[in-house]
Amino acid sequence: MKIKLIGKSPSINVRKVLWTAVELGLDLEREEQPDLASPAFRAINPNALVPVLIDGEFALWESNTICRYLVNREQRWDLLPAEPQQRARVEQWMDWQAGELNNSWRYAFLSLVRQSPAHQDPTLLATGIAGWHKHIGILAQRLEATGAYVAGEQFTLADVLLGLSAHRWRAAPLPDRPDLPAIDRYVERLSERPGFVRFGLNGGA
Structure with missing residues (x-):
């Protein structure tokens, strides 16, 4: 199952996740036009903001946290050292x-x-x-x-x-x-x- 990223690519916060994915060699599934006001989206992110990352049953918001998560997930300690x-x-x-x-x-x-x-x-x-x-x-x-x-x-x-x-x-x-x-x-x-x-x-x- 691919990791899914929700959010419009013109957003600088979405783009930082997309760039991180390139550094990691990840091909993310994309949802560009979410309905931010929908109950389904607010259940994922009560702030009604993008980006949101979906990895299986795991949902995550806050762009810097998403970038950290992806780097840790791929164990790329050159990008975020373990020391x-x-x-x-x-x-x-x-x-x-x-x-x-x-x-x-x-x-x-x-x-x-x-x-x-x-x-x-x-x-x-x-x-x-x-x-x-x-x-x-x-x-x-x-x-x-x-x-x-x-x-x-x-x-x-x-x-x-x-x-x-x-x-x-x-x-x-x-x-x-x-x-x-x-x-x-x-x-x-x-x-x-x-x-x-x-x-x-x-x-x-």
């Missing part, structure tokens, strides 16, 4: 992406990219843009230090999440975007990976 300190370094950046970085870009992204009428306050937009630039700057500093990937010299699961985030920042129509060569080099490095080309560069912002 406690190495694993903690990867998960530190994964959690930072889900919390600090995501919260920094949300208002500006909804305003400038999605053009949401509810997100057009000039003060909040300026704060959001500044926060987005600040947090990408933190990522750039880390990449300058490692010279390669966010957890060190080797590509890990954290780079799936942060690679998509870096591409989103570069693709968004942001004013006063700082010049961050480390981010440019990072995206170029990730562009050697088929999963990023398919679900990052060609997957939209």
